[in-house]
Amino acid sequence: MGQINVVTQRSLPAPPDRVLDLAADYAGTRAQLWPENITDYQVLAGGKGPGTRISYRLHATKKRIRDVAAEVSAPDAQSLVEADQNSTLRTVWRVRPEGDGSHVTVMTTWTGAGGVGGFFERIFAPIGVRKLWTAVLDNLSARL
Template identity: 70%
Template structure:
């Protein structure tokens, strides 16, 4: 099993506190930012920041669908960590000041990939989908900040 890591980073217009607040709003803003590859999204518990539990279906391909139930934590200032309780899938959202009232947002998604031939294809193609997902969330976030 190989560890797979996908990072997407973007500078957006908006103070870090505002950007982190939007990302932490799982019951409102985040529910509207997911792209079409996320379906059946729901807040299981909480809804704002650490302690929130979310569930959704991640459509990696038309036939490969992963059920995700993530617990959100805030391991440090400016960071939200969504940890799937059923697998090694983790997405960490980090927000830091970027000057002139902007913020740099980093989405780092990691998981333990499969071995063998399946693992080769997962390592080759899954990062494309994860980048698409992270960029779609950031596109929606940018639109809300305007």
Template identity: 50%
Template sequence: MSEILVVLERDVVAPPDVTFDALADYSIMRPKILPEQFTGYQVTAGGTGEGTHITYDLHATKKRVRHVEAVITEPPAGQQLLESDTRSTLRVLWDVAAAPAGSKVTVKITWQGAGGVKGFFERTFAPGGLKKIYGAKLDQLQQQIAQDAP
């Protein structure tokens, strides 16, 4: 088994605090930015930032569905949100930093991949699928922030 890492970045035309607050809002904003591959999304505790608990099904492919039950923490290193699946090694780290256009959002997705032949295929194909899914989520974030701007 080896760790699999997927990293995406997007510039968001909004100040870092606005972008972070949007990402930390798991009750209202997050459902608005979920692509179709996320189903059954629910906030089961909290709703904003640290201490929030969420659950959803991630449809990585038509046949591959992962049920996620995540707890949200805010690491002390800046404006970050860490979504840790309590049922697996899946971790999604959202980082918001200042950028010339407003904010830069970096999302890092990690998990311990399978070994052997199954692991080879997972390392080969999963990163591309997750880049597409989370890229759509980042695009929706930008659109929603722009739409909600006064």
């Protein structure tokens, strides 16, 4: 078992506070940013920023589906952390100034499985997770 880290980055043409505001709007904007491999998305508590609780089903493959129940925190003014309460899965959003816009980094980490299954997880899971966050950032960019 080892730590798996997947990083997706993007420059966006909007100030950091606008980008973070949209990313933290779990009841509104975020619900519209998910690609098709996220289903059953719900806001369980809150809806905006820290203290929000969300759930969804992540379809990694046709047969591999992960139920996520995440709680949102904001360790600083430039970050959001979505921590799954069912596993070690954590996604950290960092939005920093870059010229006239923003630089967004989305990093997802989790403790992978061991053995042969873990070997394939370390190879293929990052591809799917990167594709997920690339789609979310594409959709976010289109809203700016």
